[in-house]
Amino acid sequence: MGIAHSFLWNMEKKSFTFEEIRQKLVNYCVYQDRCHYEVEQKMKEFLLIDEAKEEIMLYLLQENYLNEERFTRSYIRGKFYIKHWGKTKIKIHLKQKQVPEKLINTCFDEIDEQDYNKTIRKIYEDYYSKQKGLKEYQRKSKTIKYLMSRGFEYEKISDNFE
Known part of the structure; x- marks a missing residue:
């Protein structure tokens, strides 16, 4: 391990005060909405005792940084x-x-129900039109599988294409 490498390693392990860590987590939450799980995962970067973690979580919740x-x-x-x-x-x-x-x-x-159905129809039509050289039932089945892989429910898909 060269000098440069060990220097970088030491920089990564920089220690922060409680206030600095709390501010880093505030910034993490302000940058984009986070869930509790993401904040807990982020806290693992800092060696915090349980009480400190709880105090920071409570602060983030009370100040509405975490919702x-x-x-x-x-x-x-x-x-x-x-x-x-x-x-x-x-x-x-x-x-x-x-x-x-x-x-x-x-x-x-x-999610507006009309938007949901409109999106299903649009994705269906776009994907379906790209399926060339297949029999009708193959194009349809491939398109339904594609929509399901995007997380749309089979019932919703078939409701839109009966």
Whole structure:
């Protein structure tokens, strides 16, 4: 291990005061909405005792830097309106972030039902039109599989194409 490498390693392990760590976590939450799980993962970068972690979490919650419902609503809007994910895929990703299912289901009202159906139809038509040289049922089945891989529910897909 060369001098430059050990110098970089020492820089990475810089120690911070409680206030500096708290401010870093405030900045982390201000940059974009976070869920509790993401903040807990971020805290692992700092060697904090449990009491310090709890105190920082409490501070972030009290000052509204950390708000699980706001995070969930923002996440749902972004993944649907920007990435065009279906509800199934969104729910799976939120569960991986340890967001409670009840909260996820409550926040799905962020997606307008008409927008949801319109998006299913648009993705269906775009993808379907690109399937060349296949029999009708193959084009349809491939398109349905594609929509399901994007997280749209089979029932919703078939409701839109009966």
